[in-house]
Amino acid sequence: MNKLEKLLGSLAIVFGAGSAVACHDKDEAPQVEVCPDSETTPVNPGEYFTVGRSPNANSVRFVSASQVAPDTYSLILQGAQGTVNAVVNGSNGFKTDFASFGDVFKVAFSPSENTLTVDKNGDALIENKNTLEKLVSHCENVKVLPGQGFVLDYGFGKEAGIFAEYDSTKAVFNIPGVVTAEAALYLRPDGALGGELVRQGVTYEFALNKDGSISIDRTGNGLEGFVSQGLPDKANGKAVTLPQGGVDTSVVGSEGYDSKVIYVSENDEIAKLQINGEVTPDLKAGDSYVLADGGLLKIVEVVSANACNSESRVNFHIQK
Numbered sequence: 154m155n156k157l158e159k160l161l162g163s164l165a166i167v168f169g170a171g172s173a174v175a176c177h178d179k180d181e182a183p184q185v186e187v188c189p190d191s192e193t194t195p196v197n198p199g200e201y202f203t204v205g206r207s208p209n210a211n212s213v214r215f216v217s218a219s220q221v222a223p224d225t226y227s228l229i230l231q232g233a234q235g236t237v238n239a240v241v242n243g244s245n246g247f248k249t250d251f252a253s254f255g256d257v258f259k260v261a262f263s264p265s266e267n268t269l270t271v272d273k274n275g276d277a278l279i280e281n282k283n284t285l286e287k288l289v290s291h292c293e294n295v296k297v298l299p300g301q302g303f304v305l306d307y308g309f310g311k312e313a314g315i316f317a318e319y320d321s322t323k324a325v326f327n328i329p330g331v332v333t334a335e336a337a338l339y340l341r342p343d344g345a346l347g348g349e350l351v352r353q354g355v356t357y358e359f360a361l362n363k364d365g366s367i368s369i370d371r372t373g374n375g376l377e378g379f380v381s382q383g384l385p386d387k388a389n390g391k392a393v394t395l396p397q398g399g400v401d402t403s404v405v406g407s408e409g410y411d412s413k414v415i416y417v418s419e420n421d422e423i424a425k426l427q428i429n430g431e432v433t434p435d436l437k438a439g440d441s442y443v444l445a446d447g448g449l450l451k452i453v454e455v456v457s458a459n460a461c462n463s464e465s466r467v468n469f470h471i472q473k
Contacts, residue, residue, distance in 0.1 A: 195268035294368040294375035299470035300392030318391035345381035387472030397465040405473040417465035422455040
């Protein structure tokens with residue numbers, strides 16, 4: 154069985170020459186979540202899918218499939234490290250494996266439909282409903298909190314990105330498996346702090362919102378109607394993702410923060426954290442909590458361990 158582990162250890166997309174871009178529907182870039190006992194969703198040639206969850210998520214393009222011998226097909230998948238040819242046939246069920254961040258994903262090809270299905274261990278395929286469903290094109294601005302992911306639409310390809318942190322001078326973005334990109338901040342005419350993220354020769358303009366999120370879109374077209382909410386409440390913000398029991402030490406501005414996830418509830422996606430020894434009340438996604446030193450803790454996402462998720466985790470950010 155042809156394994157694709159080297160392709161997708163950590164991945165964005167390989168791009169060719171660009172051209173003018175039109176508005177894209179989110180269905181053009183299906184996002185794949187790894188979960189058993191769910192309905193499968195086909196991926197057509199030319200479409201993209203994402204395996205894993207933010208921040209460990211990899212975008213892949215299913216380029217094409219061609220018959221190379223009786224009952225044997227060549228699948229072309231495109232990723233940051235190049236184009237890989239995976240051969241599948243009737244004897245192996247038209248399936249092949251690849252690994253990413255320690256998880257094994259199975260690709261199954263349907264010769265009759267000329268489509269792929271992809272999921273963890275071959276159990277199922279469902280549309281991804283995590284933060285990577287945000288598609289950033291020139292159509293409208295997208296709001297992204299620190300720690301949330303998004304997909305940059307170049308017109309000739311797409312790439313996953315994550316808004317990681319900001320301070321009074323810069324915003325930091327993580328492109329999984331590729332680069333950490335910094336964008337200098339400046340005062341926009343509308344009164345907001347903003348900047349430009351440049352990837353693959355394409356400029357994405359963004360504005361920093363009062364709540365520490367950004368509004369981002371390609372070439373600023375979607376920001377024309379943006380109305381500044383004022384400067385952020387805090388000059389610095391950083392995103393952290395931790396599993397249950399996980400610990401982290403971060404510097405936000407000039408302050409150090411020792412964080413620990415005390416517990417994540419089993420069913421209702423509620424978490425309790427400890428920040429610099431201070432224990433928070435139960436918090437859910439969207440909740441905020443003012444720390445004793447004046448820092449602001451915001452919960453972006455709480456994920457409980459279940460059949461879809463191997464471990465509980467909390468995605469949060471601290472503003473100072």
